[in-house]
Amino acid sequence: xxxxxxxxxxxxxxxxxxxxxxxxxxxxxxxxxxxxxxxxxxxxxxxxxxxxxxxxxxxxxxxxxxxxxxxxxxxxxxxxxxxxxxxxxxxxxxxxxxxxxxxxxxxxxxxxxxxxxxxxxxxxxxxxxxxxxxxxxxxxxxxxxxxxxxxxxxxxxxxxxxxxxxxxxxxxxxxxx
Numbered sequence: 001x002x003x004x005x006x007x008x009x010x011x012x013x014x015x016x017x018x019x020x021x022x023x024x025x026x027x028x029x030x031x032x033x034x035x036x037x038x039x040x041x042x043x044x045x046x047x048x049x050x051x052x053x054x055x056x057x058x059x060x061x062x063x064x065x066x067x068x069x070x071x072x073x074x075x076x077x078x079x080x081x082x083x084x085x086x087x088x089x090x091x092x093x094x095x096x097x098x099x100x101x102x103x104x105x106x107x108x109x110x111x112x113x114x115x116x117x118x119x120x121x122x123x124x125x126x127x128x129x130x131x132x133x134x135x136x137x138x139x140x141x142x143x144x145x146x147x148x149x150x151x152x153x154x155x156x157x158x159x160x161x162x163x164x165x166x167x168x169x170x171x172x173x174x175x176x177x
Contacts, residue, residue, distance in 0.1 A: 002026060002056070004125050009048050013040065018155045025127055037067050044071060052076060061085070069094070131157045137165025 002010045003026030012022055013033040022030050029047050031040060044052070051073030057064050060082035068078050069086045077093040078086070084094045101110020120126040132153075134140030137160060144158040 015154055129157045131159050133159045138162050
């Protein structure tokens with residue numbers, strides 16, 4: 001959406017093994033998410049001398065929000081997907097967003113987006129997330145969570161299909177959390 005909206009450069013932080021995929025989505029630069037804040041700031045300065053007016057923080061931890069807010073230009077906006085964790089100062093904004101189009105103030109945007117969604121997908125302007133379907137229905141969630149804890153999932157969304165769950169008995173311990 002950033003590219004479609006005319007933003008440039010589009011700098012993202014991620015695991016570098018996903019650079020090619022992220023560039024196919026419209027990123028102009030991929031910076032290693034594991035860099036210390038000072039090196040990340042330096043790297044972004046090497047990429048662009050332009051003021052950074054918008055930062056979309058899809059992670060939105062306190063740490064990522066603080067760094068994003070620090071990088072933000074006067075008059076810029078930090079957009080977060082979780083509750084704001086930084087103190088807003090005069091001249092810099094912070095907005096919390098969610099993909100909910102049933103609220104009165106988001107309904108018109110939702111109607112507009114969904115009316116063109118099929119066309120945007122067909123034309124390749126929007127691309128769905130890469131995903132991995134977990135086998136075993138609800139049982140697959142346990143294994144998926146274990147893989148997440150072991151940092152064995154990267155660049156995909158894990159999907160469970162509850163309807164694929166075989167009968168669960170009261171003696172079944174594989175679903176104990």
